[in-house]
Amino acid sequence: MKTILKAQGLNKTYHLGSFPRTIKVRALNDINLTIESDKPVIISLVGESGSGKTTLAKVILRLVQPSSGAVTVAGHTVAGKGTRPSRTEFLRTVQPIFQNPFEAFSQYRTVDAYLLETATRVARLRKDEAVQAVEEALAAVGMQYKDVRGKYPNQFSGGELQRASVARALIPRPQLIVADEPVSMIDASRRMIIINLFLALKQEFQTSFLYITHDLATAYYISDYIAVMNKGRIVEFGDAKQVLSRPQHEYTQLLLDSIPRLDYRWVDRRNAAPGKY
Amino acid sequence: MKLAQYVVQRFIGYLLVLFIGITITFFLPRLMPGDPINNYISQVQARAGQSLSAEATQQLRDSLAELYGLQGDIFTQYRNYLARVVRLDFGPSFTYYPEPVSNILLDAMPWTAGLLITTTLLSWLIGNSIGLIAGYFNKRRWATVLEVVGIILYPIPYYILALVVILLFAYWIALFPLSPTFLPGPMTWNKAVSIIYNSFLPALTLILAGFGWNVLAMKALAVATKEDAYVQFARLKGTTDRTRMTNYVFRNAMLPQITALVLSLGFIFNGAIQTEVIFSYPGIGMTMRAAAGAGDYNLLYGAIILTIFSVATAALILDLIYPLFDPRIRLGG
Numbered sequence: 001m002k003t004i005l006k007a008q009g010l011n012k013t014y015h016l017g018s019f020p021r022t023i024k025v026r027a028l029n030d031i032n033l034t035i036e037s038d039k040p041v042i043i044s045l046v047g048e049s050g051s052g053k054t055t056l057a058k059v060i061l062r063l064v065q066p067s068s069g070a071v072t073v074a075g076h077t078v079a080g081k082g083t084r085p086s087r088t089e090f091l092r093t094v095q096p097i098f099q100n101p102f103e104a105f106s107q108y109r110t111v112d113a114y115l116l117e118t119a120t121r122v123a124r125l126r127k128d129e130a131v132q133a134v135e136e137a138l139a140a141v142g143m144q145y146k147d148v149r150g151k152y153p154n155q156f157s158g159g160e161l162q163r164a165s166v167a168r169a170l171i172p173r174p175q176l177i178v179a180d181e182p183v184s185m186i187d188a189s190r191r192m193i194i195i196n197l198f199l200a201l202k203q204e205f206q207t208s209f210l211y212i213t214h215d216l217a218t219a220y221y222i223s224d225y226i227a228v229m230n231k232g233r234i235v236e237f238g239d240a241k242q243v244l245s246r247p248q249h250e251y252t253q254l255l256l257d258s259i260p261r262l263d264y265r266w267v268d269r270r271n272a273a274p275g276k277y
Numbered sequence: 278m279k280l281a282q283y284v285v286q287r288f289i290g291y292l293l294v295l296f297i298g299i300t301i302t303f304f305l306p307r308l309m310p311g312d313p314i315n316n317y318i319s320q321v322q323a324r325a326g327q328s329l330s331a332e333a334t335q336q337l338r339d340s341l342a343e344l345y346g347l348q349g350d351i352f353t354q355y356r357n358y359l360a361r362v363v364r365l366d367f368g369p370s371f372t373y374y375p376e377p378v379s380n381i382l383l384d385a386m387p388w389t390a391g392l393l394i395t396t397t398l399l400s401w402l403i404g405n406s407i408g409l410i411a412g413y414f415n416k417r418r419w420a421t422v423l424e425v426v427g428i429i430l431y432p433i434p435y436y437i438l439a440l441v442v443i444l445l446f447a448y449w450i451a452l453f454p455l456s457p458t459f460l461p462g463p464m465t466w467n468k469a470v471s472i473i474y475n476s477f478l479p480a481l482t483l484i485l486a487g488f489g490w491n492v493l494a495m496k497a498l499a500v501a502t503k504e505d506a507y508v509q510f511a512r513l514k515g516t517t518d519r520t521r522m523t524n525y526v527f528r529n530a531m532l533p534q535i536t537a538l539v540l541s542l543g544f545i546f547n548g549a550i551q552t553e554v555i556f557s558y559p560g561i562g563m564t565m566r567a568a569a570g571a572g573d574y575n576l577l578y579g580a581i582i583l584t585i586f587s588v589a590t591a592a593l594i595l596d597l598i599y600p601l602f603d604p605r606i607r608l609g610g
Binding site for chain 2: 061105107108154
């Protein structure tokens with residue numbers, strides 16, 4: 001069994017406001033998570049806004065320094081006090097996909113420059129190899145290099161640009177791709193293209209995904225494991241089908257109940273269940 | 278095709294701005310009370326006493342009207358004026374008669390242009406580099422020191438800064454001359470060195486006065502830009518701090534700074550009047566001041582039209598080079 005993702009005693013406290021009225025926000029509260037598998041997996045991280053999902057993603061991506069604890073991805077310790085993994089080694093292990101591709105790509109750089117730079121800087125490929133790697137990665141997401149070449153982000157649709165950023169993340173063949181709300185900015189009719197892409201790439205590239213979302217339907221559809229977060233804690237974790245069909249924690253039940261359904265009348269929950277959340 | 282349309286549109290706008298500016302400079306002085314020819318003749322009469330006959334006065338009046346382009350009704354004058362502006366013929370200077378105004382301006386122009394283009398570019402470069410570093414590393418203590426340089430220099434009034442520099446480097450430590458003396462004759466190595474040596478103090482004050490603002494502006498832009506998602510994203514692509522600072526933060530923050538640079542280059546033919554007067558530097562600013570003092574209307578006209586022309590041209594150049602810096606204009610979208 002390989003360890004895909006392991007978080008040990010992870011804490012992150014933000015101090016908001018200035019000195020006399022500082023507010024402490026515990027974005028991550030003692031997160032412990034171990035995912036072991038021989039095959040690549042898709043792990044969904046669900047929870048409401050402000051539950052700490054994105055902070056966890058940022059800690060894994062080294063964009064935020066945790067207050068304490070450590071994260072290990074595929075045997076490499078990537079985050080924690082005092083860890084300084086080599087840059088290329090870290091970037092070959094973990095790659096990101098951001099929520100809004102139009103913010104992730106600079107407006108003044110062509111998209112293919114991003115792909116080529118990832119190939120040369122992270123995967124350490126020569127120029128000609130890099131072009132080939134870019135072509136392969138784009139083919140994997142159903143795009144062609146000649147359609148991307150020389151184009152700036154504003155010349156793509158949101159879905160296309162997000163697929164290009166998936167292709168970019170694939171180039172160094174990382175162990176884990178952290179996708180923070182990758183489909184929330186995309187047209188509902190196009191979401192399934194990206195979602196199905198994750199399923200296909202898991203097999204083809206042997207890459208695991210950490211899929212962060214608040215959309216339980218897609219999480220149920222693609223994930224092997226689901227972690228439910230609330231107020232900085234992981235309240236429930238386990239096999240995806242099991243968690244969502246037989247939720248143990250009341251917060252998971254609440255999340256499931258919050259999905260609007262066609263055959264139910266809407267009831268005002270504040271009156272129905274007073275005092276709950 | 279789209280680009281051609283863009284260029285043509287900007288060019289038409291440019292000609293329109295020039296036309297309006299030149300027209301205003303023609304009509305504005307004519308709305309003022311008083312007649313320059315009558316003023317002049319009354320001065321002559323006061324000096325000549327009664328020895329000037331009525332015919333001679335009329336003759337003088339006619340030849341002055343011809344010389345100043347004041348014959349005929351206002352529309353004939355306007356037409357003649359436009360034709361002269363197109364030929365760059367602003368008539369003779371009054372104070373340096375019969376030296377044509379265009380010659381005087383041409384003589385002064387290289388001095389002003391050389392001094393101001395160099396200093397504007399240098400202060401832009403130095404100021405933006407310091408501002409970029411201070412903004413990008415804004416969490417480090419040493420970067421705050423850099424910003425303080427801008428905060429201290431920016432609010433000092435120019436004339437005080439210039440006097441302090443003169444006191445320091447021309448009086449206490451007499452490294453540089455108090456006012457410049459330039460070798461006459463053709464350009465030689467020695468002459469070039471003496472020009473640089475003599476222009477050093479005015480250039481230094483202009484750079485010191487100019488770059489504080491650039492530091493503050495660029496720092497504010499860089500701090501805001503470096504928090505954008507694409508800078509963090511670029512970090513996960515394996516870029517170094519330096520690459521992110523130049524190719525991502527600076528690349529995205531520089532557009533307003535380029536606008537400011539090109540527009541300030543457009544204003545240089547106003548001459549740095551303060552600099553040129555304080556350092557007795559023989560540029561357009563000095564010429565304009567002398568012209569204003571002596572009532573040399575033609576010379577003033579010439580200098581004002583030169584300014585209109587250079588500001589409008591700078592704006593045109595800015596519009597034309599913008600597509601190079603911003604692909605969104607170049608490619609639409």
